[in-house]
Amino acid sequence: MTLSICCAQRNFVVGDLSGNVQKIIATAAEAYANGARLLLTPELALCGYAAEDLYLRPAFLDACDAALLELQAASAQWPGLALVIGHPLRDGGQLFNAASVLRDGQQIAHYFKQLLPNFGVFDEQRYFSAGNTPCVVDVAGIQVGLLICEDAWHVGPAQAAVAAGAQLLVVINASPFHSGKPAEREAVIAQRAIENAVPVVYSHLVGGQDEIVFDGCSFAVEANGQLAARAAAFEEDLPLLAAHLVDGRVSLMGEVKPSLSHHHALWSALVLAVRDYVGKNRFPGALIGLSGGMDSALVLSIAVDALGADKVRTVMMPSPYTADISWLDAREMSERVGVQHEEIDIAPQFETFKAALANTFAGRAEDTTEENLQARIRGTLLMAMSNKFGHMVLTTGNKSEMSTGYCTLYGDMAGGFAAIKDVLKTEVFALARWRNAHDPFGTGLDPIPDRIITRPPSAELRPDQKDQDSLPDYEVLDAIVTHYMENNESVSSIVAKGFAAADVERVTRLIQINEHKRRQAPVGPRVTVRSFGKDWRYPITNKFRA
DSSP: OOEEEEEOOOOOOTTTTHHHHHHHHHHEEEEEEETEEEEEEEEEEETOOOOOOGGHHHHHHHHHHHHHHHHHHHGGGGOOOOEEEEEEEETTTTTEEEEEEEETTTEEEEEEEEEOOSSSOOOOHHHHHHOOOOOOOEEEEEEEEEEEEEGGGGGGHHHHHTTOOOOEEEEEEEEEEEEEHHHHHHHHHHHHHHHSOOOOOEEEEEEEEEEEEEOOEEEEETTTTTTEEEEEBSSOOOOEEEEEEEEEEEEOOOBOOOOHHHHHHHHHHHHHHHHHHHHTTSSSOEEEEOOOOOOHHHHHHHHHHOOOGGEEEEOOOOTTTTTHHHHHHHHHHHHHOOOEEEOOHHHHHHHHHHHTTTTHHHHHHHHOHHHHHHHHHHHHHHHHHHHHHHHHEOOOOOOHHHHHTOOOOTTTTOSSSSTTTTTOOHHHHHHHHHHHOTTSSSSSSSEEEEHHHEHHOOSSSTTTTOOGSOOHHHHHHHHIIIIITTTTOOOOHHHTTTHEEEEEEHHHHHHHHHHHHHHSSSSOOOOOHHHHHHTTTOOSSSSEEE
């Protein structure tokens, strides 16, 4: 016999219970028409992932219960179709991260997630109680064992489901993206399949939610760990699998869509994050302070791919220290990508501020104070335009700058979404080169003028300024940040890898003393194993130095 299985790889919105219900209903109707008799939604699809402290509000949970009943009633439209719905479920005075099976207008089974992640970006133990019982459901003669996300990363829950009679394991998921994560998932799930000698179907979420991005890439593996199917990356998809039961064993067949290269996946994640943050929060478009430098050029290219040129505005705000090539390059890039662009000279405002402070600052030389004044003037102008036109300001600081504090509070940090907050400067250059050579969203090759990529980076806040006047070479800086911040390595171990002790001490000290800036920075998409967001929680007031 053959069972047709469909993964509802959809972009659900946190808190939009009505919209999510309608999306599931439309997906179920399409899947049923295509022959599916088992439909897998992602983890917590009904309410969106992650709803955070909404789980603590009884009214929210009441609304989730009502939405599940609406889906239960709707399931009668598709005789024989089993819908696996991810949602929060109250039971016995506890709240569970649950998967409920709906069929023919009835709720026929519930599974409670057993392993609740409480690390990195996850806080599930804050909200949910852990289940401890396997759940196996008969679907068209095949015994299907249910798992939820983290359960499949460990041996026990899968073994318990197979011991309870499962011939096929299905996993509903909301697993945040970082570079390399899709391949890691496939390897882990392949191991679960091999250990238990049963195939596994992995149904995954897609979309951006605040700082988290979900990449889709739902997939299935055979009992021997071989890949049987893979859905599209970073877009909605409705992959259909055929599960064949012969002599008590299940085999799977489906389409295997290609995986993405490192830079293609990273670019797609950033584009999806910007598109969903702007769109789901109902902003009409994005506004970018375009400097003629590398970071703002990359953010502009991401924004155009995410939103379209008609929804992106740029403004160049030269100061007395801005090189002519900067505003010329900014103008050229805006023309290449076709966005609305304007130029506002901030020299008059800069002189006015200095004059207002002249008596107060008498006898003191100009320093970073005057540099920061320029950044804050630009931030004020950008936020004024945002207020007037409604566009969200995308900030342009990268991870190297956020690590070391090479950014200005209430200046270049002013905005609503930090598009490349988790992208190191070396990766910024690599992404720019990749994007100039590839056109994944059909907006045109070579969006970034080559001179922007090749000239030495500078904040242009004082004469002849270069980034490396204040920071180590980016190759060194970024490597130290990766070892210390992302991998939690000690100062001594980093020095032992061959880095100069002075550089390591300098960079790690900068990371520590700039926590107050990062705490006030806008949210931005997480694309590495550790970002300056939910998975970085250090005290601002902190005297410890290793």
